[in-house]
Amino acid sequence: MTKRKRQTFDPSLKLEVVRMIKEQGLSVQHVSESMSIGQTAIRRWLAQYGAEQNGQPGIGKPLTAEQQRIRQLELENQQLRQDGDHLKKSLGLLCPRNEMTYQLIRQLQKEAIPILQSCRVLNVSRSGYYEAQRRPAKPVACKAGVHLRAAFSASQQSYGSRRLVTAMANAGFHLGRYKVRSLMRQAGLKPVWKRKFVHTTDSKHDLPIAANVLNRQFNPSAPNLAYATDITYIRTGAGWLYLAIVLDLYARKVVGWAMAPSMPAKLVCDALNMAIQQRRPAPGLIVHSDRGSQYASELYQDLLSRHGFVCSMSRKGNCWDNAVAERFFLNLKMERVWQRQYANHAEAKADITDYIVGFYNCKRINSVLGNLPPAIYERTMAAREPIVVSEIT
Structure with a gap:
Protein backbone atom coordinates (compact mmCIF):
# COMPACT_ATOMS: atom_id res chain seq x y z
CA MET A 1 0.00 0.00 0.00
CA THR A 2 1.47 3.36 -1.06
CA LYS A 3 1.78 5.81 1.77
CA ARG A 4 -0.06 9.05 1.02
CA LYS A 5 2.23 12.05 0.84
CA ARG A 6 1.40 14.72 3.38
CA GLN A 7 0.42 18.07 1.88
CA THR A 8 2.53 21.10 2.73
CA PHE A 9 1.45 24.71 2.30
CA ASP A 10 3.41 27.94 2.00
CA PRO A 11 3.01 30.49 4.85
CA SER A 12 1.69 33.02 2.30
CA LEU A 13 -1.18 30.69 1.32
CA LYS A 14 -1.98 30.03 5.00
CA LEU A 15 -2.18 33.77 5.71
CA GLU A 16 -4.42 34.29 2.66
CA VAL A 17 -6.84 31.58 3.86
CA VAL A 18 -6.91 33.05 7.39
CA ARG A 19 -7.63 36.54 6.02
CA MET A 20 -10.55 35.20 3.96
CA ILE A 21 -12.15 33.95 7.18
CA LYS A 22 -11.11 36.72 9.60
CA GLU A 23 -11.49 39.81 7.45
CA GLN A 24 -14.11 38.81 4.87
CA GLY A 25 -16.42 36.75 7.08
CA LEU A 26 -16.26 33.54 5.03
CA SER A 27 -16.97 30.28 6.84
CA VAL A 28 -14.39 27.55 7.37
CA GLN A 29 -16.64 25.10 5.49
CA HIS A 30 -16.91 27.34 2.41
CA VAL A 31 -13.17 27.95 2.25
CA SER A 32 -12.47 24.24 2.80
CA GLU A 33 -14.84 23.14 0.01
CA SER A 34 -13.73 25.83 -2.43
CA MET A 35 -9.96 25.40 -1.96
CA SER A 36 -9.93 21.63 -1.26
CA ILE A 37 -8.12 22.07 2.06
CA GLY A 38 -9.12 20.09 5.16
CA GLN A 39 -11.11 21.93 7.81
CA THR A 40 -8.76 20.62 10.51
CA ALA A 41 -5.79 22.29 8.83
CA ILE A 42 -7.66 25.58 8.41
CA ARG A 43 -8.72 25.60 12.07
CA ARG A 44 -5.12 24.93 13.07
CA TRP A 45 -3.99 27.92 10.99
CA LEU A 46 -6.63 30.08 12.67
CA ALA A 47 -5.32 29.02 16.07
CA GLN A 48 -1.77 29.87 14.99
CA TYR A 49 -2.94 33.25 13.76
CA GLY A 50 -4.64 33.90 17.12
CA ALA A 51 -1.43 32.99 18.91
CA GLU A 52 0.44 35.46 16.71
CA GLN A 53 -2.02 38.19 17.67
CA ASN A 54 -1.18 37.56 21.34
CA GLY A 55 2.54 37.88 20.73
CA GLN A 56 3.23 34.16 20.64
CA PRO A 57 4.96 32.37 17.70
CA GLY A 58 2.43 31.84 14.90
CA ILE A 59 2.43 32.09 11.10
CA GLY A 60 5.35 34.34 10.15
CA LYS A 61 6.78 36.99 12.49
CA PRO A 62 4.77 38.49 15.39
CA LEU A 63 3.01 41.76 14.55
CA THR A 64 4.39 45.01 15.93
CA ALA A 65 2.24 47.15 18.22
CA GLU A 66 1.62 49.61 15.36
CA GLN A 67 0.55 46.81 12.98
CA GLN A 68 -1.81 45.40 15.60
CA ARG A 69 -3.37 48.84 16.11
CA ILE A 70 -3.85 49.33 12.36
CA ARG A 71 -5.45 45.89 12.06
CA GLN A 72 -7.76 46.64 15.00
CA LEU A 73 -8.87 49.94 13.41
CA GLU A 74 -9.55 48.16 10.11
CA LEU A 75 -11.71 45.57 11.87
CA GLU A 76 -13.64 48.29 13.72
CA ASN A 77 -14.23 50.17 10.46
CA GLN A 78 -15.48 47.01 8.77
CA GLN A 79 -17.80 46.28 11.70
CA LEU A 80 -19.28 49.80 11.60
CA ARG A 81 -19.99 49.48 7.86
CA GLN A 82 -21.63 46.10 8.37
CA ASP A 83 -23.77 47.42 11.25
CA GLY A 84 -24.87 50.40 9.18
CA ASP A 85 -25.93 48.23 6.23
CA HIS A 86 -27.46 45.41 8.28
CA LEU A 87 -31.06 46.61 8.39
CA LYS A 88 -31.15 47.58 4.70
CA LYS A 89 -29.63 44.29 3.55
CA SER A 90 -31.92 42.25 5.79
CA LEU A 91 -34.99 44.07 4.51
CA GLY A 92 -33.94 43.57 0.89
CA LEU A 93 -33.54 39.84 1.46
CA LEU A 94 -37.01 39.50 2.99
CA CYS A 95 -39.00 41.58 0.51
CA PRO A 96 -38.34 44.87 -1.30
CA ARG A 97 -41.90 46.17 -0.86
CA ASN A 98 -42.86 49.05 1.46
CA GLU A 99 -45.32 46.88 3.39
CA MET A 100 -42.46 44.86 4.85
CA THR A 101 -40.55 48.05 5.66
CA TYR A 102 -43.53 49.48 7.52
CA GLN A 103 -43.97 46.22 9.43
CA LEU A 104 -40.35 46.40 10.53
CA ILE A 105 -40.84 50.01 11.69
CA ARG A 106 -43.78 48.89 13.86
CA GLN A 107 -41.62 46.16 15.41
CA LEU A 108 -38.79 48.62 16.09
CA GLN A 109 -41.29 51.01 17.70
CA LYS A 110 -42.10 48.31 20.27
CA GLU A 111 -38.41 48.30 21.18
CA ALA A 112 -38.53 52.05 21.94
CA ILE A 113 -36.85 53.08 18.65
CA PRO A 114 -38.46 56.36 17.42
CA ILE A 115 -40.37 56.29 14.13
CA LEU A 116 -38.32 59.25 12.85
CA GLN A 117 -35.07 57.33 13.29
CA SER A 118 -36.44 54.10 11.77
CA CYS A 119 -37.77 55.93 8.69
CA ARG A 120 -34.46 57.70 8.19
CA VAL A 121 -32.40 54.49 8.44
CA LEU A 122 -34.77 52.52 6.19
CA ASN A 123 -35.05 55.39 3.68
CA VAL A 124 -38.85 55.84 3.75
CA SER A 125 -40.91 58.95 4.48
CA ARG A 126 -42.87 59.36 7.70
CA SER A 127 -45.89 60.63 5.75
CA GLY A 128 -45.87 57.46 3.66
CA TYR A 129 -45.66 55.31 6.78
CA TYR A 130 -48.60 57.07 8.48
CA GLU A 131 -50.65 56.94 5.29
CA ALA A 132 -50.06 53.17 5.06
CA GLN A 133 -51.40 52.73 8.59
CA ARG A 134 -54.72 54.28 7.54
CA ARG A 135 -55.11 52.09 4.42
CA PRO A 136 -56.92 48.71 4.65
CA ALA A 137 -54.65 45.68 4.80
CA LYS A 138 -53.73 44.06 1.46
CA PRO A 139 -53.72 40.30 0.80
CA VAL A 140 -50.48 38.54 1.67
CA ALA A 141 -48.18 37.91 -1.33
CA CYS A 142 -48.16 34.38 -2.71
CA LYS A 143 -45.69 31.98 -1.15
CA ALA A 144 -43.99 31.23 -4.47
CA GLY A 145 -43.31 34.93 -5.05
CA VAL A 146 -41.61 35.26 -1.66
CA HIS A 147 -39.37 32.27 -2.36
CA LEU A 148 -38.59 33.62 -5.83
CA ARG A 149 -37.43 36.95 -4.41
CA ALA A 150 -35.37 35.14 -1.78
CA ALA A 151 -33.69 32.96 -4.43
CA PHE A 152 -32.97 36.03 -6.58
CA SER A 153 -31.40 37.87 -3.62
CA ALA A 154 -29.36 34.80 -2.62
CA SER A 155 -27.89 34.71 -6.14
CA GLN A 156 -26.56 38.27 -5.66
CA GLN A 157 -29.35 39.42 -8.03
CA SER A 158 -27.69 37.56 -10.89
CA TYR A 159 -29.99 34.62 -11.78
CA GLY A 160 -32.22 34.83 -14.83
CA SER A 161 -35.42 32.84 -15.38
CA ARG A 162 -33.66 29.58 -16.36
CA ARG A 163 -31.56 29.32 -13.20
CA LEU A 164 -34.44 30.54 -11.03
CA VAL A 165 -36.55 27.62 -12.33
CA THR A 166 -33.89 25.25 -10.92
CA ALA A 167 -33.55 27.22 -7.67
CA MET A 168 -37.34 27.17 -7.16
CA ALA A 169 -37.46 23.42 -7.87
CA ASN A 170 -34.81 22.91 -5.18
CA ALA A 171 -37.07 24.84 -2.79
CA GLY A 172 -40.06 22.61 -3.66
CA PHE A 173 -41.82 24.89 -6.20
CA HIS A 174 -42.04 23.30 -9.64
CA LEU A 175 -42.81 26.24 -11.91
CA GLY A 176 -42.39 26.64 -15.65
CA ARG A 177 -40.02 29.22 -17.08
CA TYR A 178 -42.82 31.48 -18.32
CA LYS A 179 -44.46 31.50 -14.89
CA VAL A 180 -41.13 32.42 -13.32
CA ARG A 181 -40.68 35.21 -15.87
CA SER A 182 -44.16 36.51 -15.03
CA LEU A 183 -43.38 36.53 -11.30
CA MET A 184 -40.08 38.29 -12.00
CA ARG A 185 -41.88 41.04 -13.92
CA GLN A 186 -44.43 41.48 -11.12
CA ALA A 187 -41.66 41.80 -8.52
CA GLY A 188 -39.43 43.96 -10.71
CA LEU A 189 -36.56 41.45 -10.68
CA LYS A 190 -34.15 42.00 -13.53
CA PRO A 191 -30.37 41.45 -13.62
CA VAL A 192 -28.80 44.69 -14.83
CA TRP A 193 -25.24 45.14 -16.02
CA LYS A 194 -23.22 47.30 -18.37
CA ARG A 195 -20.04 46.42 -20.19
CA LYS A 196 -16.65 48.17 -20.00
CA PHE A 197 -13.57 47.14 -22.00
CA VAL A 198 -9.82 47.30 -21.42
CA HIS A 199 -7.16 45.60 -23.55
CA THR A 200 -5.37 42.87 -21.52
CA THR A 201 -3.84 40.49 -24.12
CA ASP A 202 -0.65 41.57 -25.87
CA SER A 203 0.20 38.92 -28.47
CA LYS A 204 2.50 41.21 -30.48
CA HIS A 205 5.78 39.89 -29.09
CA ASP A 206 8.72 37.76 -30.23
CA LEU A 207 8.45 35.16 -27.45
CA PRO A 208 7.88 31.46 -28.29
CA ILE A 209 4.25 30.39 -28.86
CA ALA A 210 2.91 26.94 -27.89
CA ALA A 211 0.55 24.84 -30.01
CA ASN A 212 -3.17 24.54 -29.24
CA VAL A 213 -2.85 21.18 -27.44
CA LEU A 214 -6.22 21.49 -25.67
CA ASN A 215 -8.02 22.03 -29.01
CA ARG A 216 -11.33 22.99 -27.32
CA GLN A 217 -11.63 19.70 -25.42
CA PHE A 218 -13.31 21.40 -22.47
CA ASN A 219 -14.70 18.25 -20.80
CA PRO A 220 -11.85 16.12 -19.40
CA SER A 221 -12.76 12.82 -17.75
CA ALA A 222 -11.26 13.62 -14.34
CA PRO A 223 -9.96 16.50 -12.23
CA ASN A 224 -6.44 17.90 -12.74
CA LEU A 225 -6.16 16.85 -16.39
Whole structure:
Protein backbone atom coordinates (compact mmCIF):
# COMPACT_ATOMS: atom_id res chain seq x y z
CA MET A 1 0.00 0.00 0.00
CA THR A 2 1.47 3.36 -1.06
CA LYS A 3 1.78 5.81 1.77
CA ARG A 4 -0.06 9.05 1.02
CA LYS A 5 2.23 12.05 0.84
CA ARG A 6 1.40 14.72 3.38
CA GLN A 7 0.42 18.07 1.88
CA THR A 8 2.53 21.10 2.73
CA PHE A 9 1.45 24.71 2.30
CA ASP A 10 3.41 27.94 2.00
CA PRO A 11 3.01 30.49 4.85
CA SER A 12 1.69 33.02 2.30
CA LEU A 13 -1.18 30.69 1.32
CA LYS A 14 -1.98 30.03 5.00
CA LEU A 15 -2.18 33.77 5.71
CA GLU A 16 -4.42 34.29 2.66
CA VAL A 17 -6.84 31.58 3.86
CA VAL A 18 -6.91 33.05 7.39
CA ARG A 19 -7.63 36.54 6.02
CA MET A 20 -10.55 35.20 3.96
CA ILE A 21 -12.15 33.95 7.18
CA LYS A 22 -11.11 36.72 9.60
CA GLU A 23 -11.49 39.81 7.45
CA GLN A 24 -14.11 38.81 4.87
CA GLY A 25 -16.42 36.75 7.08
CA LEU A 26 -16.26 33.54 5.03
CA SER A 27 -16.97 30.28 6.84
CA VAL A 28 -14.39 27.55 7.37
CA GLN A 29 -16.64 25.10 5.49
CA HIS A 30 -16.91 27.34 2.41
CA VAL A 31 -13.17 27.95 2.25
CA SER A 32 -12.47 24.24 2.80
CA GLU A 33 -14.84 23.14 0.01
CA SER A 34 -13.73 25.83 -2.43
CA MET A 35 -9.96 25.40 -1.96
CA SER A 36 -9.93 21.63 -1.26
CA ILE A 37 -8.12 22.07 2.06
CA GLY A 38 -9.12 20.09 5.16
CA GLN A 39 -11.11 21.93 7.81
CA THR A 40 -8.76 20.62 10.51
CA ALA A 41 -5.79 22.29 8.83
CA ILE A 42 -7.66 25.58 8.41
CA ARG A 43 -8.72 25.60 12.07
CA ARG A 44 -5.12 24.93 13.07
CA TRP A 45 -3.99 27.92 10.99
CA LEU A 46 -6.63 30.08 12.67
CA ALA A 47 -5.32 29.02 16.07
CA GLN A 48 -1.77 29.87 14.99
CA TYR A 49 -2.94 33.25 13.76
CA GLY A 50 -4.64 33.90 17.12
CA ALA A 51 -1.43 32.99 18.91
CA GLU A 52 0.44 35.46 16.71
CA GLN A 53 -2.02 38.19 17.67
CA ASN A 54 -1.18 37.56 21.34
CA GLY A 55 2.54 37.88 20.73
CA GLN A 56 3.23 34.16 20.64
CA PRO A 57 4.96 32.37 17.70
CA GLY A 58 2.43 31.84 14.90
CA ILE A 59 2.43 32.09 11.10
CA GLY A 60 5.35 34.34 10.15
CA LYS A 61 6.78 36.99 12.49
CA PRO A 62 4.77 38.49 15.39
CA LEU A 63 3.01 41.76 14.55
CA THR A 64 4.39 45.01 15.93
CA ALA A 65 2.24 47.15 18.22
CA GLU A 66 1.62 49.61 15.36
CA GLN A 67 0.55 46.81 12.98
CA GLN A 68 -1.81 45.40 15.60
CA ARG A 69 -3.37 48.84 16.11
CA ILE A 70 -3.85 49.33 12.36
CA ARG A 71 -5.45 45.89 12.06
CA GLN A 72 -7.76 46.64 15.00
CA LEU A 73 -8.87 49.94 13.41
CA GLU A 74 -9.55 48.16 10.11
CA LEU A 75 -11.71 45.57 11.87
CA GLU A 76 -13.64 48.29 13.72
CA ASN A 77 -14.23 50.17 10.46
CA GLN A 78 -15.48 47.01 8.77
CA GLN A 79 -17.80 46.28 11.70
CA LEU A 80 -19.28 49.80 11.60
CA ARG A 81 -19.99 49.48 7.86
CA GLN A 82 -21.63 46.10 8.37
CA ASP A 83 -23.77 47.42 11.25
CA GLY A 84 -24.87 50.40 9.18
CA ASP A 85 -25.93 48.23 6.23
CA HIS A 86 -27.46 45.41 8.28
CA LEU A 87 -31.06 46.61 8.39
CA LYS A 88 -31.15 47.58 4.70
CA LYS A 89 -29.63 44.29 3.55
CA SER A 90 -31.92 42.25 5.79
CA LEU A 91 -34.99 44.07 4.51
CA GLY A 92 -33.94 43.57 0.89
CA LEU A 93 -33.54 39.84 1.46
CA LEU A 94 -37.01 39.50 2.99
CA CYS A 95 -39.00 41.58 0.51
CA PRO A 96 -38.34 44.87 -1.30
CA ARG A 97 -41.90 46.17 -0.86
CA ASN A 98 -42.86 49.05 1.46
CA GLU A 99 -45.32 46.88 3.39
CA MET A 100 -42.46 44.86 4.85
CA THR A 101 -40.55 48.05 5.66
CA TYR A 102 -43.53 49.48 7.52
CA GLN A 103 -43.97 46.22 9.43
CA LEU A 104 -40.35 46.40 10.53
CA ILE A 105 -40.84 50.01 11.69
CA ARG A 106 -43.78 48.89 13.86
CA GLN A 107 -41.62 46.16 15.41
CA LEU A 108 -38.79 48.62 16.09
CA GLN A 109 -41.29 51.01 17.70
CA LYS A 110 -42.10 48.31 20.27
CA GLU A 111 -38.41 48.30 21.18
CA ALA A 112 -38.53 52.05 21.94
CA ILE A 113 -36.85 53.08 18.65
CA PRO A 114 -38.46 56.36 17.42
CA ILE A 115 -40.37 56.29 14.13
CA LEU A 116 -38.32 59.25 12.85
CA GLN A 117 -35.07 57.33 13.29
CA SER A 118 -36.44 54.10 11.77
CA CYS A 119 -37.77 55.93 8.69
CA ARG A 120 -34.46 57.70 8.19
CA VAL A 121 -32.40 54.49 8.44
CA LEU A 122 -34.77 52.52 6.19
CA ASN A 123 -35.05 55.39 3.68
CA VAL A 124 -38.85 55.84 3.75
CA SER A 125 -40.91 58.95 4.48
CA ARG A 126 -42.87 59.36 7.70
CA SER A 127 -45.89 60.63 5.75
CA GLY A 128 -45.87 57.46 3.66
CA TYR A 129 -45.66 55.31 6.78
CA TYR A 130 -48.60 57.07 8.48
CA GLU A 131 -50.65 56.94 5.29
CA ALA A 132 -50.06 53.17 5.06
CA GLN A 133 -51.40 52.73 8.59
CA ARG A 134 -54.72 54.28 7.54
CA ARG A 135 -55.11 52.09 4.42
CA PRO A 136 -56.92 48.71 4.65
CA ALA A 137 -54.65 45.68 4.80
CA LYS A 138 -53.73 44.06 1.46
CA PRO A 139 -53.72 40.30 0.80
CA VAL A 140 -50.48 38.54 1.67
CA ALA A 141 -48.18 37.91 -1.33
CA CYS A 142 -48.16 34.38 -2.71
CA LYS A 143 -45.69 31.98 -1.15
CA ALA A 144 -43.99 31.23 -4.47
CA GLY A 145 -43.31 34.93 -5.05
CA VAL A 146 -41.61 35.26 -1.66
CA HIS A 147 -39.37 32.27 -2.36
CA LEU A 148 -38.59 33.62 -5.83
CA ARG A 149 -37.43 36.95 -4.41
CA ALA A 150 -35.37 35.14 -1.78
CA ALA A 151 -33.69 32.96 -4.43
CA PHE A 152 -32.97 36.03 -6.58
CA SER A 153 -31.40 37.87 -3.62
CA ALA A 154 -29.36 34.80 -2.62
CA SER A 155 -27.89 34.71 -6.14
CA GLN A 156 -26.56 38.27 -5.66
CA GLN A 157 -29.35 39.42 -8.03
CA SER A 158 -27.69 37.56 -10.89
CA TYR A 159 -29.99 34.62 -11.78
CA GLY A 160 -32.22 34.83 -14.83
CA SER A 161 -35.42 32.84 -15.38
CA ARG A 162 -33.66 29.58 -16.36
CA ARG A 163 -31.56 29.32 -13.20
CA LEU A 164 -34.44 30.54 -11.03
CA VAL A 165 -36.55 27.62 -12.33
CA THR A 166 -33.89 25.25 -10.92
CA ALA A 167 -33.55 27.22 -7.67
CA MET A 168 -37.34 27.17 -7.16
CA ALA A 169 -37.46 23.42 -7.87
CA ASN A 170 -34.81 22.91 -5.18
CA ALA A 171 -37.07 24.84 -2.79
CA GLY A 172 -40.06 22.61 -3.66
CA PHE A 173 -41.82 24.89 -6.20
CA HIS A 174 -42.04 23.30 -9.64
CA LEU A 175 -42.81 26.24 -11.91
CA GLY A 176 -42.39 26.64 -15.65
CA ARG A 177 -40.02 29.22 -17.08
CA TYR A 178 -42.82 31.48 -18.32
CA LYS A 179 -44.46 31.50 -14.89
CA VAL A 180 -41.13 32.42 -13.32
CA ARG A 181 -40.68 35.21 -15.87
CA SER A 182 -44.16 36.51 -15.03
CA LEU A 183 -43.38 36.53 -11.30
CA MET A 184 -40.08 38.29 -12.00
CA ARG A 185 -41.88 41.04 -13.92
CA GLN A 186 -44.43 41.48 -11.12
CA ALA A 187 -41.66 41.80 -8.52
CA GLY A 188 -39.43 43.96 -10.71
CA LEU A 189 -36.56 41.45 -10.68
CA LYS A 190 -34.15 42.00 -13.53
CA PRO A 191 -30.37 41.45 -13.62
CA VAL A 192 -28.80 44.69 -14.83
CA TRP A 193 -25.24 45.14 -16.02
CA LYS A 194 -23.22 47.30 -18.37
CA ARG A 195 -20.04 46.42 -20.19
CA LYS A 196 -16.65 48.17 -20.00
CA PHE A 197 -13.57 47.14 -22.00
CA VAL A 198 -9.82 47.30 -21.42
CA HIS A 199 -7.16 45.60 -23.55
CA THR A 200 -5.37 42.87 -21.52
CA THR A 201 -3.84 40.49 -24.12
CA ASP A 202 -0.65 41.57 -25.87
CA SER A 203 0.20 38.92 -28.47
CA LYS A 204 2.50 41.21 -30.48
CA HIS A 205 5.78 39.89 -29.09
CA ASP A 206 8.72 37.76 -30.23
CA LEU A 207 8.45 35.16 -27.45
CA PRO A 208 7.88 31.46 -28.29
CA ILE A 209 4.25 30.39 -28.86
CA ALA A 210 2.91 26.94 -27.89
CA ALA A 211 0.55 24.84 -30.01
CA ASN A 212 -3.17 24.54 -29.24
CA VAL A 213 -2.85 21.18 -27.44
CA LEU A 214 -6.22 21.49 -25.67
CA ASN A 215 -8.02 22.03 -29.01
CA ARG A 216 -11.33 22.99 -27.32
CA GLN A 217 -11.63 19.70 -25.42
CA PHE A 218 -13.31 21.40 -22.47
CA ASN A 219 -14.70 18.25 -20.80
CA PRO A 220 -11.85 16.12 -19.40
CA SER A 221 -12.76 12.82 -17.75
CA ALA A 222 -11.26 13.62 -14.34
CA PRO A 223 -9.96 16.50 -12.23
CA ASN A 224 -6.44 17.90 -12.74
CA LEU A 225 -6.16 16.85 -16.39
CA ALA A 226 -6.70 20.26 -18.02
CA TYR A 227 -6.65 23.80 -16.63
CA ALA A 228 -7.66 27.06 -18.37
CA THR A 229 -6.17 30.38 -17.32
CA ASP A 230 -6.69 34.00 -18.34
CA ILE A 231 -6.44 37.66 -17.18
CA THR A 232 -9.15 40.32 -16.91
CA TYR A 233 -9.49 43.82 -15.47
CA ILE A 234 -11.59 45.35 -12.68
CA ARG A 235 -12.42 49.06 -12.46
CA THR A 236 -11.93 50.69 -9.02
CA GLY A 237 -11.79 54.24 -7.68
CA ALA A 238 -8.03 53.80 -7.21
CA GLY A 239 -7.38 52.61 -10.78
CA TRP A 240 -7.52 49.30 -12.66
CA LEU A 241 -7.06 46.01 -10.81
CA TYR A 242 -6.05 42.95 -12.84
CA LEU A 243 -7.28 39.44 -12.01
CA ALA A 244 -5.65 36.19 -13.16
CA ILE A 245 -7.55 32.92 -12.63
CA VAL A 246 -6.96 29.19 -13.12
CA LEU A 247 -9.98 26.92 -13.82
CA ASP A 248 -10.05 23.13 -13.58
CA LEU A 249 -12.09 22.30 -16.67
CA TYR A 250 -13.48 19.06 -15.18
CA ALA A 251 -15.82 20.89 -12.78
CA ARG A 252 -15.35 24.49 -14.04
CA LYS A 253 -13.93 25.21 -10.57
CA VAL A 254 -11.66 28.17 -9.84
CA VAL A 255 -8.60 26.55 -8.23
CA GLY A 256 -6.22 29.51 -8.30
CA TRP A 257 -6.36 33.29 -8.58
CA ALA A 258 -4.25 36.40 -8.01
CA MET A 259 -4.88 40.16 -8.21
CA ALA A 260 -2.53 43.12 -8.71
CA PRO A 261 -2.61 46.73 -10.01
CA SER A 262 -0.46 45.71 -13.01
CA MET A 263 -0.04 42.69 -15.31
CA PRO A 264 3.49 41.28 -14.88
CA ALA A 265 4.29 37.63 -15.54
CA LYS A 266 4.40 37.16 -11.75
CA LEU A 267 0.61 37.71 -11.63
CA VAL A 268 -0.19 34.62 -13.72
CA CYS A 269 2.52 32.62 -11.92
CA ASP A 270 0.98 33.47 -8.52
CA ALA A 271 -2.44 32.25 -9.71
CA LEU A 272 -0.99 28.98 -11.01
CA ASN A 273 1.08 28.49 -7.84
CA MET A 274 -2.10 28.74 -5.76
CA ALA A 275 -3.68 26.03 -7.91
CA ILE A 276 -0.60 23.83 -7.51
CA GLN A 277 -0.64 24.31 -3.73
CA GLN A 278 -4.33 23.33 -3.53
CA ARG A 279 -4.56 20.49 -6.05
CA ARG A 280 -1.06 18.94 -6.37
CA PRO A 281 -1.60 18.03 -10.06
CA ALA A 282 0.60 15.35 -11.60
CA PRO A 283 3.01 15.95 -14.51
CA GLY A 284 1.27 15.93 -17.88
CA LEU A 285 -1.42 18.44 -16.86
CA ILE A 286 -2.46 20.65 -19.80
CA VAL A 287 -2.50 24.37 -18.91
CA HIS A 288 -4.24 26.41 -21.62
CA SER A 289 -4.07 30.19 -22.07
CA ASP A 290 -4.08 32.85 -24.78
CA ARG A 291 -0.92 34.13 -26.46
CA GLY A 292 -0.37 37.01 -24.05
CA SER A 293 3.19 38.02 -23.21
CA GLN A 294 2.70 36.97 -19.59
CA TYR A 295 2.01 33.36 -20.61
CA ALA A 296 4.84 33.31 -23.14
CA SER A 297 7.31 34.76 -20.63
CA GLU A 298 10.35 32.84 -19.42
CA LEU A 299 9.15 33.02 -15.79
CA TYR A 300 5.81 31.33 -16.59
CA GLN A 301 7.29 28.77 -18.98
CA ASP A 302 9.92 27.80 -16.37
CA LEU A 303 7.12 27.21 -13.84
CA LEU A 304 5.34 24.86 -16.26
CA SER A 305 8.56 22.99 -17.08
CA ARG A 306 9.49 22.61 -13.42
CA HIS A 307 6.24 20.75 -12.70
CA GLY A 308 6.12 18.81 -15.98
CA PHE A 309 2.99 20.58 -17.28
CA VAL A 310 2.07 20.86 -20.97
CA CYS A 311 1.64 24.40 -22.29
CA SER A 312 -1.28 25.04 -24.66
CA MET A 313 -2.18 28.37 -26.30
CA SER A 314 -5.15 29.62 -28.30
CA ARG A 315 -4.84 30.41 -31.95
CA LYS A 316 -4.18 34.06 -32.76
CA GLY A 317 -7.26 36.24 -32.30
CA ASN A 318 -9.49 33.24 -31.46
CA CYS A 319 -11.28 33.78 -28.12
CA TRP A 320 -13.33 30.58 -28.57
CA ASP A 321 -10.24 28.45 -27.91
CA ASN A 322 -10.37 29.70 -24.29
CA ALA A 323 -14.15 30.03 -24.05
CA VAL A 324 -14.54 28.57 -20.52
CA ALA A 325 -12.25 31.15 -18.91
CA GLU A 326 -13.85 33.95 -20.95
CA ARG A 327 -17.31 32.82 -19.82
CA PHE A 328 -16.26 32.81 -16.16
CA PHE A 329 -15.08 36.42 -16.47
CA LEU A 330 -18.39 37.42 -18.08
CA ASN A 331 -20.33 35.75 -15.24
CA LEU A 332 -18.13 37.43 -12.62
CA LYS A 333 -18.70 40.86 -14.11
CA MET A 334 -22.42 40.49 -14.80
CA GLU A 335 -23.20 38.95 -11.42
CA ARG A 336 -20.89 40.97 -9.18
CA VAL A 337 -18.37 43.51 -10.56
CA TRP A 338 -20.75 45.56 -12.75
CA GLN A 339 -23.18 45.83 -9.82
CA ARG A 340 -20.54 47.40 -7.56
CA GLN A 341 -18.50 50.59 -7.37
CA TYR A 342 -15.23 49.67 -5.68
CA ALA A 343 -13.54 52.52 -3.83
CA ASN A 344 -10.08 50.92 -3.85
CA HIS A 345 -8.17 47.76 -4.67
CA ALA A 346 -8.62 46.22 -1.20
CA GLU A 347 -12.41 46.47 -1.45
CA ALA A 348 -12.40 44.89 -4.92
CA LYS A 349 -10.09 42.05 -3.83
CA ALA A 350 -12.30 41.20 -0.85
CA ASP A 351 -15.51 41.19 -2.92
CA ILE A 352 -14.06 39.13 -5.79
CA THR A 353 -12.61 36.59 -3.34
CA ASP A 354 -16.05 36.35 -1.70
CA TYR A 355 -17.63 35.73 -5.13
CA ILE A 356 -15.17 32.94 -5.97
CA VAL A 357 -15.05 31.20 -2.57
CA GLY A 358 -18.45 31.99 -1.10
CA PHE A 359 -20.65 31.87 -4.19
CA TYR A 360 -19.24 30.60 -7.50
CA ASN A 361 -17.40 27.46 -6.33
CA CYS A 362 -19.90 26.37 -3.66
CA LYS A 363 -23.36 27.76 -4.51
CA ARG A 364 -23.73 29.00 -8.08
CA ILE A 365 -25.79 26.70 -10.33
CA ASN A 366 -23.87 25.63 -13.45
CA SER A 367 -25.99 24.20 -16.28
CA VAL A 368 -22.99 22.35 -17.79
CA LEU A 369 -22.62 20.43 -14.52
CA GLY A 370 -26.25 19.30 -14.34
CA ASN A 371 -27.30 22.40 -12.37
CA LEU A 372 -24.79 21.71 -9.59
CA PRO A 373 -22.12 24.06 -8.19
CA PRO A 374 -18.51 23.07 -9.02
CA ALA A 375 -17.53 21.91 -5.51
CA ILE A 376 -20.69 19.80 -5.11
CA TYR A 377 -20.26 18.35 -8.60
CA GLU A 378 -16.72 17.21 -7.78
CA ARG A 379 -17.85 15.52 -4.55
CA THR A 380 -20.86 13.92 -6.22
CA MET A 381 -18.84 12.45 -9.09
CA ALA A 382 -16.08 11.25 -6.75
CA ALA A 383 -18.66 9.40 -4.63
CA ARG A 384 -20.29 7.61 -7.58
CA GLU A 385 -17.34 5.60 -8.83
CA PRO A 386 -13.53 5.60 -8.89
CA ILE A 387 -12.19 8.10 -11.39
CA VAL A 388 -10.15 6.59 -14.26
CA VAL A 389 -7.58 9.13 -15.39
CA SER A 390 -7.16 9.35 -19.16
CA GLU A 391 -5.00 11.79 -21.08
CA ILE A 392 -6.40 14.42 -23.43
CA THR A 393 -5.06 14.06 -26.96
